[in-house]
């Protein structure tokens with residue numbers, strides 16, 4: 001991916017220097033057990049949205065009215081990985097601003113938080129072991145950059161464009177939040193069976209994959225960011241984090257009813273649909289007869 005020299009976002013909040021998860025006995029420092037990560041991944045947390053419910057449980061229920069926030073701090077200039085994330089975020093801002101404007105709306109930019117180990121969010125305490133996630137309540141994307149090592153080494157999805165896809169997917173959740181889609185799905189929780197709720201979660205996640213593709217489509221048209229092999233990197237990542245692939249990798253049985261993000265083939269298909277078509281309308285996973 002060609003990104004060096006492109007604009008960096010002003011919406012990155014670097015919390016890595018402020019003690020990170022230092023006070024956390026379990027997730028402190030970099031000593032996250034790989035077992036925990038694997039369990040969290042299989043639990044459907046990879047690129048998860050919605051810490052609203054589960055994070056609420058973890059932190060003792062209820063959402064904090066006000067989240068204490070350290071003042072935003074920009075990442076250091078010599079931190080290539082942070083600069084990369086910041087550049088990708090800026091690119092999503094440019095694309096979605098245009099897409100919203102052309103649709104007669106206004107795009108509100110999300111913020112992106114870099115953290116280590118654990119960090120407070122409006123959705124409860126965010127843990128690195130959950131993988132990157134988006135919290136609708138504070139409109140922030142959270143990522144511990146250590147996830148990229150997991151993505152490359154444990155999940156077999158290397159490459160900078162695979163890393164960009166992760167950010168674009170989370171920003172896709174922000175777009176869903178702005179469009180009111182997330183809250184509609186949330187309202188169904190508890191009113192439908194777990195199986196039905198999982199099925200809706202899959203449609204939500206596949207739409208976020210499709211929106212990631214929409215971003216790539218417009219970024220390519222405007223800035224020619226793609227290099228040889230980039231699309232394959234994203235398609236490979238989409239496959240590696242499919243629910244069936246994760247369940248198989250954990251040595252367990254593949255149980256489609258328990259899927260929350262979609263199968264490898266579905267994730268690839270919807271990312272590719274967004275990439276080819278470049279429109280929000282093409283990403284209507286909720287009306288799609290077959291995913």
Ligand SMILES: [Zn+2]
Pocket residue numbers: 046047048049169173205208
């Ligand atoms: Zn997601």
